[in-house]
Amino acid sequence: MTRKKSFFDFIAENRFIHILFSIILGFLVGAIFLAVMGLSIGAAYGRLLGSVTSLKGFSYVIVYAVPYVVAGLSVAFSFKTGVFNIGAEGQFVVGSMAAVCTGILGASLPKPLLIPLCFLAAMAAGAVWGIIVGVLKTKWGINEVLSMIMFNWIAFYLSNFIAGIPAIKNEGTAEATKNISENASMLFSKDFIKSAGLAPTANWGFIVAIIVTLIAWFIIEKTTLGFELKAVGSNRFAAEYGGINVNRSILTALAISGALAGLAGALQVMGMGKRISIFTSQEGFGFAGIVVALIGCSNPFGVLIAGLFYGALMYGGSKLNLEGVPTQLISVIVGTVVFFIAISVIFNKFSGIHFGRERGANGGALKAADKKEEKK
Secondary structure (H helix, E strand, O other): OOOOOOHHHHHHHOHHHHHHHHHHHHHHHHHHHHHHOOOOHHHHHHHHHHHHHOHHHHHHHHHHHHHHHHHHHHHHHHHHOOOOOOOHHHHHHHHHHHHHHHHHHOOOOOHHHHHHHHHHHHHHHHHHHHHHHHHHHHHHOOOHHHHHHHHHHHHHHHHHHHHOOOOOEOOOOOOEEOOOOHHHOOEOOHHHHHHHOOOOOOEOHHHHHHHHHHHHHHHHHHOHHHHHHHHHHHOHHHHHHOOOOHHHHHHHHHHHHHHHHHHHHHHHHHHHHOOOEOOOOOOOHHHHHHHHHHHOOOOHHHHHHHHHHHHHHHHHHOOHHHHOOOOOHHHHHHHHHHHHHHOHHHHHHHHHHHHHHHHHHOHHHHHHHHHHHHHO
8 A cells, every 4th residue: 555655755755855945944044043143134145145146256156166066076976985085174185285286396387287287186195195094994994984084184284294395385474385386377367357357266167177077977877987886885795795896996986085175175276275374274175075065965966056055155155244244154054054954864764753653553454455465
C-alpha cells in the first residue's frame, strides 16, 4: 500500500526547496536581530540588495565570489567521495603562497607563460598538502579531520615564514610579501575597467571558475574515475568488494580537492590581493568553501550559484555599516542558513516517525493487502 507523502517527506526529498527554505529562514532570523536592535529592516536589506544590483556592484560580487566558488568546488569534490576536506583552508594558503612566490621570482617571464605557471604551482602545492593527509589516513589510519586541522595551522605559520624571506618580503615597512609581477596579474586593463564602469579589481578569474566547474562536473559525472570516487563515497566496503582500490581513490580525491583549493588561493591573490600579508589569523576562505559546498548541495553547478550568493552577501554586507548596521549580521544570516541545511536529517527523522506511526495504525490493513498479493 502506497502511503501519502507528508510535508516533511516533500522537504526532505526536494533538496532545492530545502536550501531555499533555509535561506529564507536565514534572512528572517537576520530581520529579527535587526528589529531587536531597533534598526530598520527595510533600510538594511535595501542597502544589501542595492549594493549588488548595479553593474559595478555586481562586478564586485563576481570578484568576491571567484575564490569562494573554487574553494567550494574543492570541498564539494571531496564530499562526493566521502572525505570531509576541512583542510581546504591550509591548501588555499599554501596555494596562494606558491602563486605569489612564482609571480615574484618569475617576474621576467611573459604573461601567457607566467599566469599558467602560477596556477600550476598553486595547484601542485595544494595537491601535495592534500596527499600528505591522504597518506597519513591510508597508511596509518590517522583521522583525516584531525590531521587536516593541524595542517591548516602548519600552512598558516609556513606562509608567515616564507613571507619573511628577503627575496619575497616587501622592502618597505609593510608586513607582507612583495607584489606579484604585473605579468602574473589577472586584472582587466584600466581603460576597459573605466569604460565599462566595473570594479577596480575586475578580472577574468570568473571565466577560470566556470571552466573549473565544468571540468569538475565532467570528472564526477562522466568519467570512470568519477564513478569510482562516488562508489567509494557511497560505500567503501562495497566499492572494495567490486574491485576498486579504495586507498588510491582517497588519495586521488584529496589530491584533486587540494589542487582546487590551491587554485582558489591563486585566483584570490592574482585577481585581487596581489600580495600576502603576514597572517594574524586564518582568513577563512577554505572554511567558507564548506559553507558554499553545503548550500550548493555539493553539485558543481549548485556550487557556482552558491558562490555567487555568498560573494553577494560578503560584498553587500560590507556596505551595511552605511545604515548603521553591524556587518556581523551577515555572519548571523550565513550561520542560520548553514544550521538549517545541516539539520536536514531532522526532516527525514520526522518523516520516519510519521511513517512508523502510519504503519502502526494500519499494520493490519497492510498485512492483509500483502497476503492478498501473495494469493494472486
